[in-house]
Amino acid sequence: MSISSGTRKFLWLGLLLVVAFGLVIVLTPVWLIQPFRPQTGRGVAVSYVMRSWSPILTIVLSILSLVIVFALWRGAKRWRSRTLLVLLVLPLLAATWVARQNHFEWMFHPLPNAAYAKVSEANFVANDDMLLAIENNGEAAAYPIRLMAYHHVVQDVVGGKPIVATY
Helix, strand or coil: CCHHHHHHHHHHHHHHHHHHHHHHHHHHHHCCCCCCCCCEEEEEEEHHHHHHHHHHHHHHHHHHHHHCCCHHHCCCCCCHHHHHHHHHHHHHHHHHHHCCCCCHHHHHCCCCCCCCCCHHHCCCCCCCCEEEEEEEECEEEEEEHHHHHHHHHEEEECEEEEEEEEE
């Protein structure tokens, strides 16, 4: 059974829209939640909703795109058309995989083996640097925000109590 020219155009357009929507729902949170960029409450809320729905939606969109590709594949007589079909679906399949990853962990690597210095030895901290500081049971520790921005999490023991400093 042959697909009419109008139906083929509609299927190509549908495939483009499905792939675009799949990429938008996965990449928008990555764009909105970037390190060292100010974020808005609305942007974080939108990112959260998209991250919540993207694992399910990308599977549905991937299945739909594969159905469309199968329908178009049978009628494609040129290798260029088939190559284009594959090249269009690959980014959506990649987005389907990324939707199941926590890409925020890729951006913010916790510092695995933090090195500590006494105040007198901390010559890398300027007088105007902002610090996260804690005092517990007479013991104090400070974490320069300039350095925390790259790792966001430091595990430590201050005053005999395990803590997690985060920024």
